[in-house]
Structure formats: C-alpha cells, structure tokens
Amino acid sequence: MKGFVKFLLKHHFTLIFLVLQFISFVLIVNYNKTQKVIFINSSSHISGIFNTSVSSVSSYFQLREDNIRLLRENTNLRNLFLKNYKLRHVPNKELLDSLYLQNYRFISAEIIQSSVRKTRNYLTLNVGAIQGVRKGSGVVSADGVVGVIKVISDNYSVVLPIINTDCKVSCRINRSQYYGSLTWKGGSYRTAELLEIPFHVDVEKGDSLFTTGFSSIFPTGELVGWVDNVEKKEGENFYSIQVKLSVDFQSLRYVYVVDHLLKFEMDSLKVKLND
Amino acid sequence: MIEIIKNGIRFFVLLLLQIAIFNRIEISIFLSPMIIVMFIISLPFTTPKSIILISSFFLGLFVDIFMNTPGILSFTAVLIAYIRPFVLLTLEPREGYFIGSSPKVVDLGWNWFFQYSIILTIFFHFIYFVILGFGQDNFLIMIWKTIISSAFTLFFIFLYQLFVTKN
Numbered sequence: 323m324k325g326f327v328k329f330l331l332k333h334h335f336t337l338i339f340l341v342l343q344f345i346s347f348v349l350i351v352n353y354n355k356t357q358k359v360i361f362i363n364s365s366s367h368i369s370g371i372f373n374t375s376v377s378s379v380s381s382y383f384q385l386r387e388d389n390i391r392l393l394r395e396n397t398n399l400r401n402l403f404l405k406n407y408k409l410r411h412v413p414n415k416e417l418l419d420s421l422y423l424q425n426y427r428f429i430s431a432e433i434i435q436s437s438v439r440k441t442r443n444y445l446t447l448n449v450g451a452i453q454g455v456r457k458g459s460g461v462v463s464a465d466g467v468v469g470v471i472k473v474i475s476d477n478y479s480v481v482l483p484i485i486n487t488d489c490k491v492s493c494r495i496n497r498s499q500y501y502g503s504l505t506w507k508g509g510s511y512r513t514a515e516l517l518e519i520p521f522h523v524d525v526e527k528g529d530s531l532f533t534t535g536f537s538s539i540f541p542t543g544e545l546v547g548w549v550d551n552v553e554k555k556e557g558e559n560f561y562s563i564q565v566k567l568s569v570d571f572q573s574l575r576y577v578y579v580v581d582h583l584l585k586f587e588m589d590s591l592k593v594k595l596n597d
Numbered sequence: 598m599i600e601i602i603k604n605g606i607r608f609f610v611l612l613l614l615q616i617a618i619f620n621r622i623e624i625s626i627f628l629s630p631m632i633i634v635m636f637i638i639s640l641p642f643t644t645p646k647s648i649i650l651i652s653s654f655f656l657g658l659f660v661d662i663f664m665n666t667p668g669i670l671s672f673t674a675v676l677i678a679y680i681r682p683f684v685l686l687t688l689e690p691r692e693g694y695f696i697g698s699s700p701k702v703v704d705l706g707w708n709w710f711f712q713y714s715i716i717l718t719i720f721f722h723f724i725y726f727v728i729l730g731f732g733q734d735n736f737l738i739m740i741w742k743t744i745i746s747s748a749f750t751l752f753f754i755f756l757y758q759l760f761v762t763k764n
Binding site: 335338339345372380437438510 | 728
C-alpha cells in the first residue's frame with residue numbers, strides 16, 4: 323500500500339494528465355457529433371445570454387449594411403407578395419375573394435452565433451419554440467437559402483446551414499429545369515457543389531439555381547446560388563458543378579424561419595401512401 | 598500570492614478575449630487563433646505541475662463550451678500543459694532558471710522566448726486542428742491553418758511581451 327501511494331505521488335503529473343486526457347477524450351467521442359449537445363451548448367441559458375449580449379454590441383457596427391439589406395428585402399417582399407400563398411381551390415371557377423390560403427409563414431430572427439470556417443458549421447438563432455419555430459423548418463435570408471432548423475429550445479434554435487457537410491438541399495437549374503442535390507464539402511464558405519446533373523443537360527456558367535420545394539422545407543423558387551464552373555470529368559456520369567452561393571454567411575445577420583403551415587398535411591399524405 | 602492573482606486574472610481575461618473576440622474572427626477559414634495558449638505559456642516556472650494541467654483543462658473546457666466542441670480544446674490544452682515541462686527542460690539555459698522568474702522576455706531574453714512560445718503555440722494549433730478535422734480535413738489545409746493561426750496568435754503574444762510586461 324505504501325509503495326502504491328509512493329508510486330502515485332511520484333507519477334502524479336502523468337497520472338493527472340492521463341485522467342484529464344481520458345475525460346477530454348470521452349467528451350470528444352460522446353458529444354461532438356450529436357446534435358443534442360450542440361444544442362445544449364449553443365442554445366443553453368448561460369451561453370445563450372452571453373452570445374445575445376455580445377451580438378447586441380457587435381450588431382451596432384453593421385447597422386448601415388443591415389438597413390440597406392432590409393430595405394432591399396422589403397422591396398422584394400412587396401413585389402412577391404402572392405408568391406407565399408397557395409390557391410385554396412382549383413381555379414376552374416374564378417373566385418374574387420378568399421382565394422388564397424396561407425402556405426408559408428415567415429418568422430424573423432437574428433443570428434446570435436455562427437461559424438463559417440469549420441467543416442460542420444452551425445448558426446444559432448434568437449427564436450425558438452415559444453416564437454413558433456418548429457424543428458425541420460427552412461431558414462432563408464434576403465439573399466437566398468440559409469439552412470434547416472436542426473434543434474430548438476424554448477427561446478433559441480440551431481440551424482444546420484448549407485455550408486455544413488451534413489446538409490443537402492435539392493435545387494433546380496432555372497434554365498434547363500433539371501434538378502440535383504447541393505452539398506458542401508468544406509473549404510470556402512462561398513462555394514458548394516451541385517451533384518447528379520447528367521451530361522446531356524445544358525449547363526452554363528451563370529445559370530441560377532432555385533429550390534425545388536420537394537422536401538416541403540423551403541418554398542419553391544428560393545434562390546440558392548449561381549453556377550460558377552462546370553466540368554466534365556472522364557469516367558463519370560455526372561457533371562462536377564461548382565456553385566457560388568448567393569448567401570454570404572460571414573456577413574449574414576438577419577434571417578427568416580419558414581414555417582410551412584401545410585407541411586403536416588403534405589407529410590401525412592406520404593404516410594398514407596406507405597400504409 | 599501576487600503571482601496567483603495575476604495568473605487568475607490572466608485566466609479569465611484570456612477566456613473572455615477568446616470567446617468574445619478571437620472566436621468571432623472569421624476573416625478566413627484558415628484563421629482560428631487560440632489566444633488561450635498564452636495562459637499555458639505564461640505560467641511561472643514554479644507553478645506545481647498538477648495545477649498547470651488542471652487549470653489548462655478547465656480553460657480549454659470553458660472555451661469548448663462556447664465553441665460547441667466539447668473536449669477538443671481541453672484535450673489540446675492538457676496535452677500542451679503536459680509537454681511544457683519537457684520543452685522547458687530542453688530549452689533550459691546553462692545556468693538554469695532563476696528562482697522566481699517567469700517565462701518572460703524580460704527574464705530570459707527574446708531569443709529564448711521566441712523558441713519557447715513558437716514551439717508551444719504551433720504545437721497547440723496543430724493538435725487542435727488535427728483533432729478538430731480528424732479524417733475530414735485535407736492534411737495540407739490543416740498545415741496552412743496551423744501556420745496562419747499560429748502566426749496570428751504569436752503576433753499578439755509578442756505584442757503583449759513588448760508593451761505589457763515590464764521589468
């Protein structure tokens with residue numbers, strides 16, 4: 323026993339080191355990939371309050387730019403007012419009133435924490451379940467598609483943006499109407515890749531990409547980005563297309579959470595199909 | 598006693614700097630400076646080794662909590678705290694370290710301080726990026742991240758030595 327204590331005292335430096343490394347290792351392995359802890363950490367009460375207050379100071383430095391952005395956004399919204407509504411009846415008979423049923427509802431939110439230089443980036447928003455955010459809702463900004471709500475708490479929510487290697491968004495090339503899925507493979511936060519576009523499709527630099535609306539997350543026709551570079555690689559069946567994203571994630575501050583009001587109805591139809 | 602208070606203050610100031618400013622620098626994907634390494638670098642020679650390990654662990658863990666990377670920085674910080682005595686031993690001047698001196702430029706000169714801080718800072722960033730991007734990041738990108746972030750961090754460490762620590 324005496325020898326053991328002696329051993330402990332002699333090697334306490336290495337022993338403490340090993341114990342602490344073990345704790346860190348367990349933390350890394352258990353908590354780094356699960357959304358749960360990302361949620362706990364970045365939207366928990368304490369760090370949430372801290373991030374909100376830092377964000378409220380730093381937002382002063384961006385006021386001018388944000389105002390211009392909001393102004394532009396307002397103009398866009400005025401012009402596209404009917405786009406977010408859906409026909410209530412099949413228009414074989416024209417009705418002048420109560421023609422439209424609201425399909426998408428927008429909740430404005432501010433980003434209080436974000437990252438753009440990791441392979442798994444996340445954004446934290448200052449709205450949550452109390453403000454009406456639901457898990458799986460899309461997030462858009464004045465410039466285009468941002469991402470999908472991954473986890474929510476009462477007052478905060480975490481977004482899986484398109485610049486996260488885990489995120490996939492299906493989008494359609496405006497000119498040819500073909501669609502593929504957009505993924506991001508790390509590197510620059512301004513460019514992503516469009517997959518599954520076969521060689522016979524006519525794709526050119528500058529073609530714009532819009533959301534398909536298939537997944538019922540985003541409204542149809544939200545801007546995603548523009549084709550930046552098209553390459554035909556030997557021995558492959560699909561183009562490798564570089565996409566310049568329309569959203570600049572680094573300067574992004576205000577976003578809109580898209581609440582799809584008829585999502586449940588749409589999804590329940592799929593469930594019925596499987597029964 | 599004064600040393601303990603000084604280092605305690607440094608602990609919290611660096612923690613605050615890291616989470617409020619350095620984590621929010623998003624100029625380039627290559628730049629994620631870890632100013633907290635300065636805490637491990639600046640601890641006096643006489644600090645008990647176990648205290649170095651434990652304080653580094655908590656400093657890393659606190660920053661982890663704000664970066665959504667539980668364990669990664671605490672792992673890195675503890676590893677750096679562990680190798681610090683070996684680096685000090687390797688760089689020990691012929692006459693040894695004076696009692697009561699700290700790893701500072703005024704005590705040991707620029708030449709010594711350059712070697713010491715560059716080794717620890719680069720090692721810290723390298724380990725951090727290796728663990729952070731395990732199996733995902735390109736090796737060359739990782740090296741670039743290490744070089745650029747270390748250079749940025751070292752700039753602040755040297756600046757601190759130039760203007761703040763005085764004889």
